Amino acid sequence: MKTLLINTLLMVSLFTTTPLLAQDDPLRVGMSGQYFPFTFVEQDELKGFDVDIMNALAKEMGREVKYETANFSGLFGMLGAGRIDTVANQITITEERKKAYIFSEPYVYDGAQVVVKKGNNEIQGVEDLKGKTVAVNLGSNFEDLLQELPYADQIDIKTYESNLERDTALGRVDAFVMDRVSASQIIKEKPLPLKLAGPTFSSITNAYPFKDTEKGRALRDEVNQALATLRDRGTLKDISEKWFGTDITRP
Protein backbone atom coordinates (compact mmCIF):
# COMPACT_ATOMS: atom_id res chain seq x y z
CA MET A 1 0.00 0.00 0.00
CA LYS A 2 2.64 2.43 1.11
CA THR A 3 4.85 1.77 -1.89
CA LEU A 4 1.84 2.10 -4.10
CA LEU A 5 1.16 5.56 -2.72
CA ILE A 6 4.78 6.61 -2.98
CA ASN A 7 4.96 5.33 -6.54
CA THR A 8 1.82 7.19 -7.39
CA LEU A 9 3.14 10.43 -5.96
CA LEU A 10 6.43 10.00 -7.81
CA MET A 11 4.66 9.40 -11.07
CA VAL A 12 2.40 12.38 -10.49
CA SER A 13 5.43 14.63 -10.46
CA LEU A 14 6.48 13.22 -13.83
CA PHE A 15 3.16 13.86 -15.52
CA THR A 16 2.30 17.51 -15.64
CA THR A 17 -0.04 19.07 -18.18
CA THR A 18 -0.51 17.06 -21.35
CA PRO A 19 0.22 18.99 -24.54
CA LEU A 20 -1.37 18.37 -27.95
CA LEU A 21 -1.36 14.80 -29.17
CA ALA A 22 1.99 14.32 -30.88
CA GLN A 23 1.84 12.92 -34.40
CA ASP A 24 3.19 9.53 -33.34
CA ASP A 25 0.95 9.18 -30.29
CA PRO A 26 -1.68 6.49 -30.76
CA LEU A 27 -5.31 7.49 -30.83
CA ARG A 28 -6.93 5.96 -27.75
CA VAL A 29 -10.45 4.90 -28.62
CA GLY A 30 -13.00 3.59 -26.15
CA MET A 31 -15.73 1.14 -27.11
CA SER A 32 -17.93 -1.38 -25.34
CA GLY A 33 -17.11 -4.37 -27.51
CA GLN A 34 -20.69 -5.42 -26.81
CA TYR A 35 -22.83 -3.75 -29.46
CA PHE A 36 -23.30 -6.02 -32.42
CA PRO A 37 -22.55 -5.36 -35.25
CA PHE A 38 -20.84 -2.08 -34.36
CA THR A 39 -18.32 -3.39 -31.86
CA PHE A 40 -18.10 -6.98 -30.71
CA VAL A 41 -15.62 -9.77 -30.15
CA GLU A 42 -15.44 -13.04 -32.02
CA GLN A 43 -12.77 -15.61 -31.21
CA ASP A 44 -10.89 -13.05 -29.13
CA GLU A 45 -10.82 -10.51 -31.96
CA LEU A 46 -12.41 -7.06 -31.80
CA LYS A 47 -14.57 -6.45 -34.86
CA GLY A 48 -17.43 -4.42 -36.18
CA PHE A 49 -18.55 -1.41 -38.15
CA ASP A 50 -17.09 1.04 -35.64
CA VAL A 51 -13.76 -0.81 -35.60
CA ASP A 52 -13.53 -0.72 -39.40
CA ILE A 53 -14.43 2.97 -39.63
CA MET A 54 -12.00 3.92 -36.87
CA ASN A 55 -9.18 1.88 -38.44
CA ALA A 56 -9.80 3.65 -41.75
CA LEU A 57 -9.83 7.05 -40.03
CA ALA A 58 -6.61 6.33 -38.15
CA LYS A 59 -4.91 5.16 -41.33
CA GLU A 60 -5.96 8.38 -43.02
CA MET A 61 -4.67 10.39 -40.07
CA GLY A 62 -1.42 8.44 -40.00
CA ARG A 63 -1.92 7.34 -36.42
CA GLU A 64 -2.04 4.05 -34.63
CA VAL A 65 -5.24 3.17 -32.79
CA LYS A 66 -5.34 1.71 -29.33
CA TYR A 67 -8.73 0.29 -28.42
CA GLU A 68 -9.84 0.35 -24.81
CA THR A 69 -12.88 -1.80 -24.15
CA ALA A 70 -15.06 -1.19 -21.13
CA ASN A 71 -18.71 -1.37 -20.25
CA PHE A 72 -20.72 1.35 -21.96
CA SER A 73 -21.45 3.01 -18.61
CA GLY A 74 -17.74 3.56 -18.07
CA LEU A 75 -16.84 5.00 -21.47
CA PHE A 76 -17.78 8.63 -20.84
CA GLY A 77 -16.02 8.48 -17.48
CA MET A 78 -12.86 7.34 -19.24
CA LEU A 79 -13.23 10.16 -21.76
CA GLY A 80 -13.80 12.71 -19.01
CA ALA A 81 -10.80 11.46 -17.07
CA GLY A 82 -8.60 11.72 -20.17
CA ARG A 83 -7.92 7.98 -20.34
CA ILE A 84 -9.20 7.81 -23.90
CA ASP A 85 -9.37 10.42 -26.65
CA THR A 86 -12.80 9.57 -28.02
CA VAL A 87 -15.56 6.96 -28.00
CA ALA A 88 -16.50 4.91 -31.08
CA ASN A 89 -19.73 3.29 -29.97
CA GLN A 90 -22.55 4.91 -31.96
CA ILE A 91 -22.71 7.89 -29.63
CA THR A 92 -25.83 9.89 -30.46
CA ILE A 93 -25.47 13.67 -30.36
CA THR A 94 -27.82 14.99 -27.69
CA GLU A 95 -28.23 18.39 -26.08
CA GLU A 96 -27.11 16.96 -22.73
CA ARG A 97 -23.90 15.53 -24.15
CA LYS A 98 -23.19 18.70 -26.13
CA LYS A 99 -22.97 20.58 -22.86
CA ALA A 100 -20.07 18.42 -21.69
CA TYR A 101 -18.32 17.37 -24.91
CA ILE A 102 -17.64 18.54 -28.44
CA PHE A 103 -18.60 16.29 -31.35
CA SER A 104 -17.10 15.48 -34.72
CA GLU A 105 -19.27 15.60 -37.83
CA PRO A 106 -21.79 12.74 -37.73
CA TYR A 107 -20.67 9.53 -39.40
CA VAL A 108 -23.94 7.65 -38.95
CA TYR A 109 -27.36 9.05 -39.76
CA ASP A 110 -30.14 7.08 -38.21
CA GLY A 111 -33.78 7.74 -37.74
CA ALA A 112 -37.20 6.23 -37.37
CA GLN A 113 -37.87 4.00 -40.34
CA VAL A 114 -41.04 2.48 -41.75
CA VAL A 115 -40.59 -1.12 -42.86
CA VAL A 116 -43.11 -3.04 -44.97
CA LYS A 117 -43.50 -6.42 -46.58
CA LYS A 118 -41.73 -6.77 -49.93
CA GLY A 119 -44.12 -5.98 -52.76
CA ASN A 120 -46.13 -3.52 -50.70
CA ASN A 121 -45.84 -0.35 -52.79
CA GLU A 122 -48.80 1.35 -51.19
CA ILE A 123 -46.78 2.59 -48.23
CA GLN A 124 -43.92 4.86 -49.33
CA GLY A 125 -43.26 6.60 -46.03
CA VAL A 126 -44.66 7.74 -42.75
CA GLU A 127 -47.39 9.84 -44.46
CA ASP A 128 -48.91 6.68 -45.90
CA LEU A 129 -49.47 5.07 -42.50
CA LYS A 130 -52.87 6.77 -42.21
CA GLY A 131 -55.53 4.10 -41.72
CA LYS A 132 -52.94 1.33 -41.36
CA THR A 133 -51.97 -1.07 -38.61
CA VAL A 134 -48.42 -0.37 -37.44
CA ALA A 135 -46.27 -2.43 -35.07
CA VAL A 136 -43.69 -0.95 -32.68
CA ASN A 137 -41.56 -2.52 -30.00
CA LEU A 138 -42.75 -2.11 -26.44
CA GLY A 139 -40.60 0.38 -24.55
CA SER A 140 -39.13 2.00 -27.64
CA ASN A 141 -39.75 5.67 -28.32
CA PHE A 142 -41.26 4.94 -31.73
CA GLU A 143 -44.74 4.72 -30.30
CA ASP A 144 -44.32 8.28 -29.00
CA LEU A 145 -43.05 9.38 -32.41
CA LEU A 146 -46.15 7.95 -34.07
CA GLN A 147 -48.44 9.48 -31.44
CA GLU A 148 -46.95 12.89 -32.21
CA LEU A 149 -48.04 12.71 -35.85
CA PRO A 150 -51.02 14.98 -36.67
CA TYR A 151 -52.99 11.97 -37.98
CA ALA A 152 -52.06 9.72 -35.07
CA ASP A 153 -55.72 8.92 -34.31
CA GLN A 154 -56.00 7.25 -37.72
CA ILE A 155 -53.11 4.84 -37.06
CA ASP A 156 -53.76 1.56 -35.30
CA ILE A 157 -50.59 1.13 -33.23
CA LYS A 158 -49.76 -2.34 -31.95
CA THR A 159 -47.01 -2.84 -29.39
CA TYR A 160 -44.96 -6.02 -29.58
CA GLU A 161 -42.65 -7.71 -27.11
CA SER A 162 -40.84 -9.37 -29.99
CA ASN A 163 -41.23 -10.77 -33.49
CA LEU A 164 -42.90 -7.72 -34.98
CA GLU A 165 -40.84 -8.23 -38.12
CA ARG A 166 -42.32 -11.71 -38.56
CA ASP A 167 -45.87 -10.44 -38.22
CA THR A 168 -45.15 -7.72 -40.77
CA ALA A 169 -43.77 -10.31 -43.18
CA LEU A 170 -46.85 -12.47 -42.60
CA GLY A 171 -49.10 -9.49 -43.32
CA ARG A 172 -50.74 -9.40 -39.87
CA VAL A 173 -49.74 -5.74 -39.64
CA ASP A 174 -49.10 -3.35 -42.54
CA ALA A 175 -45.76 -2.02 -41.33
CA PHE A 176 -43.44 -1.65 -38.38
CA VAL A 177 -41.38 1.29 -37.21
CA MET A 178 -37.87 0.97 -35.82
CA ASP A 179 -34.53 2.78 -36.06
CA ARG A 180 -33.18 2.45 -39.57
CA VAL A 181 -29.88 0.80 -38.67
CA SER A 182 -31.51 -2.01 -36.69
CA ALA A 183 -34.20 -2.39 -39.35
CA SER A 184 -31.55 -2.70 -42.07
CA GLN A 185 -29.75 -5.24 -39.93
CA ILE A 186 -32.91 -7.34 -39.56
CA ILE A 187 -33.57 -7.22 -43.29
CA LYS A 188 -30.02 -8.33 -43.99
CA GLU A 189 -29.76 -11.04 -41.32
CA LYS A 190 -33.21 -12.59 -41.36
CA PRO A 191 -34.71 -14.47 -44.29
CA LEU A 192 -37.90 -12.41 -44.26
CA PRO A 193 -39.46 -10.61 -47.26
CA LEU A 194 -39.19 -7.06 -45.91
CA LYS A 195 -38.05 -3.70 -47.25
CA LEU A 196 -37.49 -0.15 -46.06
CA ALA A 197 -40.33 2.19 -47.04
CA GLY A 198 -39.24 5.75 -47.75
CA PRO A 199 -36.78 7.95 -45.85
CA THR A 200 -36.39 8.16 -42.09
CA PHE A 201 -38.62 10.62 -40.26
CA SER A 202 -37.07 12.03 -37.00
CA SER A 203 -33.37 11.92 -37.25
CA ILE A 204 -30.69 10.59 -34.96
CA THR A 205 -27.06 11.46 -35.67
CA ASN A 206 -24.09 9.59 -34.23
CA ALA A 207 -20.59 11.02 -33.97
CA TYR A 208 -17.32 10.97 -32.03
CA PRO A 209 -17.24 12.94 -28.77
CA PHE A 210 -14.09 14.73 -27.62
CA LYS A 211 -13.16 16.68 -24.54
CA ASP A 212 -13.53 20.43 -24.96
CA THR A 213 -9.82 21.16 -24.52
CA GLU A 214 -7.17 22.42 -26.90
CA LYS A 215 -6.08 18.85 -27.51
CA GLY A 216 -9.65 17.65 -27.96
CA ARG A 217 -10.49 20.39 -30.43
CA ALA A 218 -7.35 19.72 -32.47
CA LEU A 219 -8.15 16.00 -32.59
CA ARG A 220 -11.74 16.65 -33.58
CA ASP A 221 -10.58 18.82 -36.48
CA GLU A 222 -8.18 16.09 -37.53
CA VAL A 223 -10.96 13.47 -37.39
CA ASN A 224 -13.37 15.70 -39.30
CA GLN A 225 -10.83 16.15 -42.06
CA ALA A 226 -10.23 12.40 -42.30
CA LEU A 227 -14.01 11.74 -42.24
CA ALA A 228 -14.52 14.15 -45.16
CA THR A 229 -11.76 12.47 -47.15
CA LEU A 230 -13.12 8.96 -46.51
CA ARG A 231 -16.62 10.12 -47.35
CA ASP A 232 -15.48 11.57 -50.70
CA ARG A 233 -13.47 8.48 -51.48
CA GLY A 234 -16.46 6.23 -50.78
CA THR A 235 -14.73 4.35 -47.95
CA LEU A 236 -17.48 5.13 -45.41
CA LYS A 237 -20.10 3.86 -47.85
CA ASP A 238 -18.12 0.68 -48.58
CA ILE A 239 -17.74 -0.16 -44.89
CA SER A 240 -21.42 0.52 -44.29
CA GLU A 241 -22.44 -1.65 -47.25
CA LYS A 242 -20.26 -4.44 -45.90
CA TRP A 243 -22.01 -4.51 -42.52
CA PHE A 244 -25.53 -3.34 -43.30
CA GLY A 245 -26.05 -3.72 -47.02
CA THR A 246 -27.01 -0.06 -47.11
CA ASP A 247 -25.30 3.30 -46.59
CA ILE A 248 -26.01 4.52 -43.08
CA THR A 249 -23.28 7.16 -43.22
CA ARG A 250 -25.45 9.63 -45.18
CA PRO A 251 -28.68 11.33 -44.18
Add this chain to the structure above:
Amino acid sequence: MAVLDFDYMLGLIPILLGYLPLTLELAGIGMVLALILACLLAVVRVLAIPVINHFAIVFISFFRGTPLLVQLFLFYYGLPQLFSSLTVIGGVTATILGLTLHFSSYMAESIRAAIIGVDRSQTEAALSIGMTNGQLMRRIVLPQATRVALPTLMNYFIDIIKATSLAFTLGVTELMGATQKEAAGSFLYFEAFIVAAVIYWIVVELLSKLQHYLEARLNKAYSR
Protein backbone atom coordinates in the same frame (compact mmCIF):
# COMPACT_ATOMS: atom_id res chain seq x y z
CA MET B 1 -36.43 -24.12 -26.16
CA ALA B 2 -33.41 -23.61 -28.32
CA VAL B 3 -30.64 -26.19 -28.32
CA LEU B 4 -27.34 -25.24 -26.69
CA ASP B 5 -24.38 -24.73 -28.99
CA PHE B 6 -21.85 -27.10 -27.43
CA ASP B 7 -19.21 -26.60 -30.11
CA TYR B 8 -19.24 -22.89 -29.39
CA MET B 9 -18.88 -23.58 -25.66
CA LEU B 10 -15.92 -25.91 -26.22
CA GLY B 11 -14.23 -23.36 -28.46
CA LEU B 12 -14.76 -20.67 -25.86
CA ILE B 13 -13.06 -22.56 -23.01
CA PRO B 14 -9.43 -21.99 -24.12
CA ILE B 15 -10.17 -18.36 -25.04
CA LEU B 16 -11.68 -17.57 -21.65
CA LEU B 17 -9.02 -19.55 -19.77
CA GLY B 18 -6.51 -17.15 -21.32
CA TYR B 19 -8.01 -14.42 -19.14
CA LEU B 20 -7.96 -16.46 -15.92
CA PRO B 21 -4.35 -15.52 -15.00
CA LEU B 22 -5.29 -11.84 -14.90
CA THR B 23 -8.34 -12.60 -12.75
CA LEU B 24 -6.17 -14.63 -10.34
CA GLU B 25 -3.49 -11.92 -10.33
CA LEU B 26 -6.01 -9.25 -9.36
CA ALA B 27 -7.49 -11.47 -6.67
CA GLY B 28 -4.16 -12.81 -5.38
CA ILE B 29 -2.43 -9.45 -5.02
CA GLY B 30 -5.61 -7.93 -3.64
CA MET B 31 -5.91 -10.71 -1.06
CA VAL B 32 -2.30 -10.48 0.16
CA LEU B 33 -2.38 -6.68 0.47
CA ALA B 34 -5.83 -6.75 2.08
CA LEU B 35 -4.67 -9.35 4.60
CA ILE B 36 -1.64 -7.29 5.62
CA LEU B 37 -3.70 -4.13 5.96
CA ALA B 38 -6.47 -5.98 7.80
CA CYS B 39 -4.02 -7.41 10.38
CA LEU B 40 -2.65 -3.92 11.04
CA LEU B 41 -6.12 -2.46 11.37
CA ALA B 42 -7.29 -5.27 13.64
CA VAL B 43 -4.30 -4.94 15.96
CA VAL B 44 -4.75 -1.17 16.10
CA ARG B 45 -8.39 -1.66 17.01
CA VAL B 46 -7.78 -4.35 19.64
CA LEU B 47 -4.99 -2.47 21.35
CA ALA B 48 -6.97 0.77 20.93
CA ILE B 49 -3.80 2.64 19.94
CA PRO B 50 -4.64 6.34 20.37
CA VAL B 51 -5.26 8.51 17.30
CA ILE B 52 -4.63 5.68 14.77
CA ASN B 53 -7.54 3.81 16.32
CA HIS B 54 -9.89 6.60 15.29
CA PHE B 55 -8.43 6.60 11.82
CA ALA B 56 -8.97 2.83 11.63
CA ILE B 57 -12.59 3.17 12.77
CA VAL B 58 -13.37 5.78 10.09
CA PHE B 59 -11.48 3.79 7.46
CA ILE B 60 -13.38 0.58 8.20
CA SER B 61 -16.66 2.45 8.39
CA PHE B 62 -16.17 4.06 4.99
CA PHE B 63 -14.83 1.10 3.04
CA ARG B 64 -17.34 -1.31 4.56
CA GLY B 65 -20.16 1.17 4.22
CA THR B 66 -19.88 1.91 0.50
CA PRO B 67 -20.24 -0.44 -2.47
CA LEU B 68 -17.03 -1.71 -4.05
CA LEU B 69 -18.20 -0.46 -7.44
CA VAL B 70 -18.57 3.06 -6.06
CA GLN B 71 -15.03 2.89 -4.66
CA LEU B 72 -13.62 1.59 -7.96
CA PHE B 73 -15.33 4.40 -9.85
CA LEU B 74 -14.00 6.91 -7.31
CA PHE B 75 -10.41 5.77 -7.78
CA TYR B 76 -10.57 5.29 -11.51
CA TYR B 77 -12.88 8.01 -12.79
CA GLY B 78 -13.22 10.37 -9.84
CA LEU B 79 -9.66 11.06 -8.72
CA PRO B 80 -8.32 11.98 -12.19
CA GLN B 81 -11.07 14.60 -12.40
CA LEU B 82 -9.61 16.34 -9.34
CA PHE B 83 -5.97 15.74 -10.21
CA SER B 84 -5.54 15.07 -13.92
CA SER B 85 -2.14 13.47 -13.34
CA LEU B 86 -3.81 10.63 -11.41
CA THR B 87 -4.73 9.00 -14.69
CA VAL B 88 -1.48 7.12 -14.05
CA ILE B 89 -3.57 4.86 -11.82
CA GLY B 90 -4.48 2.34 -14.50
CA GLY B 91 -7.41 -0.04 -14.46
CA VAL B 92 -5.44 -2.91 -12.94
CA THR B 93 -3.94 -0.75 -10.17
CA ALA B 94 -7.31 0.84 -9.42
CA THR B 95 -8.93 -2.59 -9.17
CA ILE B 96 -6.26 -3.92 -6.81
CA LEU B 97 -6.46 -0.72 -4.77
CA GLY B 98 -10.24 -1.03 -4.53
CA LEU B 99 -10.19 -4.74 -3.64
CA THR B 100 -7.49 -4.15 -1.02
CA LEU B 101 -9.17 -1.28 0.76
CA HIS B 102 -12.67 -2.72 0.53
CA PHE B 103 -11.91 -6.22 1.70
CA SER B 104 -9.36 -5.18 4.30
CA SER B 105 -12.14 -3.36 6.13
CA TYR B 106 -14.24 -6.54 6.30
CA MET B 107 -11.29 -8.77 7.11
CA ALA B 108 -10.10 -6.42 9.84
CA GLU B 109 -13.35 -6.98 11.68
CA SER B 110 -13.18 -10.77 11.47
CA ILE B 111 -9.55 -10.78 12.54
CA ARG B 112 -10.45 -8.48 15.42
CA ALA B 113 -13.22 -10.87 16.43
CA ALA B 114 -10.79 -13.80 16.31
CA ILE B 115 -8.28 -11.93 18.46
CA ILE B 116 -10.93 -11.03 21.03
CA GLY B 117 -11.97 -14.68 20.99
CA VAL B 118 -8.61 -15.76 22.43
CA ASP B 119 -9.21 -16.23 26.14
CA ARG B 120 -8.44 -13.10 28.15
CA SER B 121 -6.62 -15.11 30.81
CA GLN B 122 -3.90 -15.94 28.27
CA THR B 123 -3.26 -12.25 27.68
CA GLU B 124 -3.08 -11.65 31.39
CA ALA B 125 -0.68 -14.57 31.81
CA ALA B 126 1.56 -13.32 29.02
CA LEU B 127 1.64 -9.80 30.37
CA SER B 128 2.32 -11.08 33.89
CA ILE B 129 5.55 -12.74 32.75
CA GLY B 130 6.69 -9.45 31.20
CA MET B 131 5.84 -9.89 27.50
CA THR B 132 5.45 -6.69 25.51
CA ASN B 133 2.29 -6.01 23.50
CA GLY B 134 4.15 -7.03 20.34
CA GLN B 135 5.37 -10.32 21.82
CA LEU B 136 1.92 -11.04 23.19
CA MET B 137 0.38 -10.60 19.75
CA ARG B 138 3.04 -12.49 17.81
CA ARG B 139 3.55 -15.42 20.13
CA ILE B 140 0.28 -15.97 21.92
CA VAL B 141 -2.72 -14.30 20.36
CA LEU B 142 -2.24 -14.25 16.57
CA PRO B 143 -1.36 -17.96 16.15
CA GLN B 144 -4.58 -18.92 17.90
CA ALA B 145 -6.61 -16.22 16.19
CA THR B 146 -5.40 -17.42 12.79
CA ARG B 147 -7.06 -20.77 13.31
CA VAL B 148 -10.35 -19.14 14.20
CA ALA B 149 -10.20 -16.55 11.42
CA LEU B 150 -9.13 -18.90 8.61
CA PRO B 151 -12.58 -20.04 7.44
CA THR B 152 -13.95 -16.49 7.21
CA LEU B 153 -10.76 -15.21 5.56
CA MET B 154 -11.07 -17.91 2.91
CA ASN B 155 -14.64 -16.77 2.43
CA TYR B 156 -13.38 -13.29 1.68
CA PHE B 157 -10.79 -14.62 -0.74
CA ILE B 158 -13.55 -16.39 -2.64
CA ASP B 159 -15.50 -13.16 -2.62
CA ILE B 160 -12.47 -11.25 -3.93
CA ILE B 161 -12.10 -13.65 -6.85
CA LYS B 162 -15.68 -13.04 -7.82
CA ALA B 163 -15.40 -9.29 -7.20
CA THR B 164 -12.69 -9.05 -9.87
CA SER B 165 -15.55 -9.38 -12.35
CA LEU B 166 -16.21 -5.67 -11.68
CA ALA B 167 -12.85 -4.75 -13.21
CA PHE B 168 -14.30 -4.68 -16.71
CA THR B 169 -16.16 -1.50 -15.79
CA LEU B 170 -12.68 0.03 -15.47
CA GLY B 171 -11.65 -1.25 -18.88
CA VAL B 172 -9.73 -4.28 -17.57
CA THR B 173 -10.57 -7.26 -19.75
CA GLU B 174 -10.46 -10.13 -17.29
CA LEU B 175 -12.50 -13.31 -17.36
CA MET B 176 -15.88 -11.59 -17.07
CA GLY B 177 -14.99 -8.81 -19.53
CA ALA B 178 -13.81 -11.32 -22.11
CA THR B 179 -17.02 -13.32 -21.66
CA GLN B 180 -19.26 -10.28 -22.05
CA LYS B 181 -17.56 -9.29 -25.27
CA GLU B 182 -17.64 -12.80 -26.73
CA ALA B 183 -21.33 -13.11 -25.84
CA ALA B 184 -22.09 -9.79 -27.52
CA GLY B 185 -20.45 -11.04 -30.70
CA SER B 186 -22.20 -14.41 -30.84
CA PHE B 187 -25.50 -13.62 -29.09
CA LEU B 188 -25.00 -16.95 -27.33
CA TYR B 189 -25.33 -15.43 -23.86
CA PHE B 190 -26.28 -18.58 -22.02
CA GLU B 191 -23.43 -20.61 -23.49
CA ALA B 192 -20.83 -17.90 -22.86
CA PHE B 193 -21.82 -17.14 -19.28
CA ILE B 194 -22.25 -20.76 -18.28
CA VAL B 195 -18.65 -21.41 -19.40
CA ALA B 196 -17.50 -18.42 -17.33
CA ALA B 197 -19.56 -19.58 -14.34
CA VAL B 198 -18.06 -23.06 -14.44
CA ILE B 199 -14.52 -21.65 -14.63
CA TYR B 200 -15.14 -19.46 -11.55
CA TRP B 201 -16.77 -22.39 -9.78
CA ILE B 202 -13.85 -24.75 -10.40
CA VAL B 203 -11.34 -22.16 -9.16
CA VAL B 204 -13.36 -21.63 -5.98
CA GLU B 205 -13.71 -25.40 -5.47
CA LEU B 206 -9.93 -25.78 -5.66
CA LEU B 207 -9.62 -23.05 -3.05
CA SER B 208 -12.06 -24.85 -0.78
CA LYS B 209 -9.84 -27.91 -0.97
CA LEU B 210 -6.89 -25.73 0.07
CA GLN B 211 -8.98 -24.41 2.95
CA HIS B 212 -9.73 -27.93 4.24
CA TYR B 213 -6.06 -28.79 4.07
CA LEU B 214 -5.03 -25.64 5.96
CA GLU B 215 -7.73 -26.15 8.57
CA ALA B 216 -6.63 -29.72 9.15
CA ARG B 217 -3.06 -28.53 9.68
CA LEU B 218 -3.99 -25.75 12.06
CA ASN B 219 -6.24 -28.10 14.03
CA LYS B 220 -3.50 -30.67 14.55
CA ALA B 221 -2.52 -29.18 17.89
CA TYR B 222 -6.11 -29.46 19.10
CA SER B 223 -6.92 -32.98 17.97
CA ARG B 224 -6.54 -35.91 20.31
